Amino acid sequence: MLSERFAAVLSAAKEGSEDAFSLLFRDANPSLLRYLRVIAPEVAEDVAAETWLQVLRGLTGFRGDEQDWRAWLFTISRRKVIDDARRRSRRPTIQLSDVPLGRLPLAADAADVALEHLSTRKAMAMLTALPPLQAEVILLRVVAGLDTDVVAKMLGRSPGAVRVAAHRGLRHLAQIAAEAGVTL
Amino acid sequence: MPNFSWLSRRDASAIEDAALAALLSGTEAPGDLPAGLQPAADVVAALRARPASDELVGENVALAEFRARVGVSDPAGQRHRRRPSLLTSLASAKAVAAAAVVAIAVGGVATAAYAGALPSSAQRIAHELIDAPQGHKTATTTSDTKPANSRPHHHFKVPALCVAFFRAEQHGTAAQKKAAFEKLEKAAGGANKIAAYCGFARRHRAHHFHFRPGCRPMAPHPSSSASPQPSWSPSPQPSSSASPMPTPAASCPPLTHPVGKPFPHRHRPFPIGKHTPHRPGTPSRPAGSPAK
Numbered sequence: 001m002l003s004e005r006f007a008a009v010l011s012a013a014k015e016g017s018e019d020a021f022s023l024l025f026r027d028a029n030p031s032l033l034r035y036l037r038v039i040a041p042e043v044a045e046d047v048a049a050e051t052w053l054q055v056l057r058g059l060t061g062f063r064g065d066e067q068d069w070r071a072w073l074f075t076i077s078r079r080k081v082i083d084d085a086r087r088r089s090r091r092p093t094i095q096l097s098d099v100p101l102g103r104l105p106l107a108a109d110a111a112d113v114a115l116e117h118l119s120t121r122k123a124m125a126m127l128t129a130l131p132p133l134q135a136e137v138i139l140l141r142v143v144a145g146l147d148t149d150v151v152a153k154m155l156g157r158s159p160g161a162v163r164v165a166a167h168r169g170l171r172h173l174a175q176i177a178a179e180a181g182v183t184l
Numbered sequence: 185m186p187n188f189s190w191l192s193r194r195d196a197s198a199i200e201d202a203a204l205a206a207l208l209s210g211t212e213a214p215g216d217l218p219a220g221l222q223p224a225a226d227v228v229a230a231l232r233a234r235p236a237s238d239e240l241v242g243e244n245v246a247l248a249e250f251r252a253r254v255g256v257s258d259p260a261g262q263r264h265r266r267r268p269s270l271l272t273s274l275a276s277a278k279a280v281a282a283a284a285v286v287a288i289a290v291g292g293v294a295t296a297a298y299a300g301a302l303p304s305s306a307q308r309i310a311h312e313l314i315d316a317p318q319g320h321k322t323a324t325t326t327s328d329t330k331p332a333n334s335r336p337h338h339h340f341k342v343p344a345l346c347v348a349f350f351r352a353e354q355h356g357t358a359a360q361k362k363a364a365f366e367k368l369e370k371a372a373g374g375a376n377k378i379a380a381y382c383g384f385a386r387r388h389r390a391h392h393f394h395f396r397p398g399c400r401p402m403a404p405h406p407s408s409s410a411s412p413q414p415s416w417s418p419s420p421q422p423s424s425s426a427s428p429m430p431t432p433a434a435s436c437p438p439l440t441h442p443v444g445k446p447f448p449h450r451h452r453p454f455p456i457g458k459h460t461p462h463r464p465g466t467p468s469r470p471a472g473s474p475a476k
Binding site: 119 | 220
């Protein structure tokens with residue numbers, strides 16, 4: 001998160017500063033990819049790239065704080081994942097919760113992954129064992145850094161339902177991690 | 185008599201909930217969590233770990249897009265942020281490179297060999313690019329209808345890596361495509377320079393190409409303009425300061441907003457706009473974005 005720097009960085013990016021935009025990218029893209037690699041691993045990189053294209057189309061007109069910014073990015077990504085799933089399945093409507101979470105290979109590309117990153121990969125893999133709503137809520141709260149209310153509106157649920165899903169998900173995760181005896 | 189066991193369970197649950205809420209919002213203090221929930225804190229910490237290098241993938245593409253859309257100013261200081269461009273219609277540097285190679289292959293002398301092999305979408309791209317300034321010549325008639333010295337750009341030699349990439353894109357496996365792209369990216373000096381390397385960017389800039397179905401900018405008349413022909417000299421660097429935009433031909437009304445039609449290219453992974461209506465300048469805020 002850029003926190004107190006966000007407003008200045010956003011403003012500079014809107015004025016055309018490449019460095020400022022690079023900061024925005026470097027701040028948000030890892031989170032976007034962590035989110036996407038859990039909910040749509042096969043298309044994660046493509047969706048992230050598409051998200052930035054769409055963000056750039058609207059960048060100069062964007063108004064808001066860092067929460068709004070992150071909510072905007074993740075909303076775009078989420079819609080693209082849903083659109084992609086819809087396009088693939090050719091079904092008229094589809095909920096993200098209908099889309100099975102992908103299985104993340106734990107060590108398939110371990111050679112390419114920095115050591116300190118392995119624990120993140122393991123944590124992401126554990127999320128795929130949760131019910132989709134719980135996994136997505138935890139990602140949006142923890143990885144995207146969004147407030148409960150924002151997540152609730154993104155997902156079309158009540159704040160209470162989001163809170164319950166998050167807490168159940170964390171309890172579930174604690175169980176999974178403890179049973180697996182995974183050292184993160 | 186009060187049911188103390190029930191109360192204690194509820195209290196325990198409330199304490200847990202408070203700890204979990206703090207964990208989720210990143211405000212927890214070490215040791216806040218009951219021991220049974222500690223593994224969850226470890227998972228959360230791992231999810232928040234510092235970015236790895238493979239999580240910055242796509243930065244070059246995004247920056248190139250940023251330059252094309254927001255960061256580029258013309259000599260008069262006017263931003264082109266609202267100017268639609270072919271570059272910005274494409275989903276990735278790979279797609280840019282593919283379009284560039286298609287354009288050059290069809291427009292240059294080496295064309296005929298490839299023209300027949302193009303899928304219809306690529307063929308449309310090529311015709312958009314090639315026909316616009318040159319009327320409706322086909323690839324096989326280029327260089328024949330005018331004195332050679334008036335069309336030096338048609339002798340632009342396509343760098344072999346561009347052609348190799350084009351071939352891989354058309355016929356190769358995913359691994360071949362990746363390898364060809366990486367070689368091309370390296371030779372060009374970055375993903376954002378591929379279009380220039382393959383001779384595409386300058387032509388693009390010089391002729392104000394917009395992908396507008398049914399509207400073709402007319403070619404500037406050779407005798408009515410000081411430098412009517414695009415420069416096709418192979419240049420590894422985009423000359424961003426050169427080639428101010430010519431006035432769009434009268435047959436094309438000036439664009440005041442980007443073209444909303446998705447670019448018909450097979451690399452475009454998702455249909456944008458159908459389900460996520462979005463207009464530039466009015467970012468599609470999340471439905472419930474808090475009014476702050």
